[in-house]
Amino acid sequence: MGFGTILKQLLDQHDMTIRQLSEKTGISANTLYAITKRDSSNVRSDILQKIAFALDVPIEVLISMINSEARETANELTRLEQDYYEKQKELSVLKEGYQESQKLLAIAEEVKCRQQKGRGMLAEALYLLIGQKFCESEVDTIIQTAKILKSKNQIANYVDDNFAND
Numbered sequence: 001m002g003f004g005t006i007l008k009q010l011l012d013q014h015d016m017t018i019r020q021l022s023e024k025t026g027i028s029a030n031t032l033y034a035i036t037k038r039d040s041s042n043v044r045s046d047i048l049q050k051i052a053f054a055l056d057v058p059i060e061v062l063i064s065m066i067n068s069e070a071r072e073t074a075n076e077l078t079r080l081e082q083d084y085y086e087k088q089k090e091l092s093v094l095k096e097g098y099q100e101s102q103k104l105l106a107i108a109e110e111v112k113c114r115q116q117k118g119r120g121m122l123a124e125a126l127y128l129l130i131g132q133k134f135c136e137s138e139v140d141t142i143i144q145t146a147k148i149l150k151s152k153n154q155i156a157n158y159v160d161d162n163f164a165n166d
Contacts (some may be wrong), residue, residue: 002073003048005037006065007032010055025050041070119143 011021018036022029025048035043070129119139126135126142134142 002041002069003066004036004040004041004052006062006069008036010051014055016055021051021054022055027051041066046150 011018016024019029021027022032026045026143027047031047035047048062049059051057052062119136122138122143123134123136126139
C-alpha cells in the first residue's frame with residue numbers, strides 16, 4: 001500500500017471527500033484522484049504539506065504513516081520472496097522425484113520386457129522338452145506352480161533341518 005490508501009483512510013476518518021480536500025488545499029481533484037488510484041508512495045512534499053495542514057495532521061505523522069506502510073510493504077515483499085524460494089526448493093525436489101520415477105519406470109519396462117522374453121524362452125524350452133506349445137497364460141501358470149513347489153520345498157527343508165530330531 002502507498003499514500004493513496006493512507007489518504008483514503010484519512011478522508012474517511014475526517015468524513016471528507018476528495019472534492020472537499022481539493023477545495024481546502026487548492027490541489028486539483030484530478031491530482032488527488034490520481035494519488036488515490038495509483039496508491040503511490042512518491043508524492044511531492046508541497047502536496048503532502050497541504051494535505052497534512054488541511055486534515056490537521058502533523059506532517060511528521062503523515063510521513064511516519066507513509067514510512068510505516070513502506071516498511072509493511074517491504075516486509076510483505078520479503079515474505080513473498082521467502083515463499084517463492086521455498087516453493088522453488090519444493091519444485092526442485094519434485095522435479096528430482098519425477099526424474100527418479102521416470103528412471104524407475106524405464107527400469108520396470110526393461111524388467112517387463114525381460115520377463116516377456118523369459119516367458120518366451122521358457123515356452124520354447126518346454127516345446128523342445130515335451131513337444132507341446134503353451135500360450136502365455138499357461139506359461140504363467142507353470143511359473144506360479146514352480147514358485148509354489150519351490151516354497152513348499154523350502155518349507156520341507158526347514159522342517160527337516162530344524163525338527164528332524166523330534
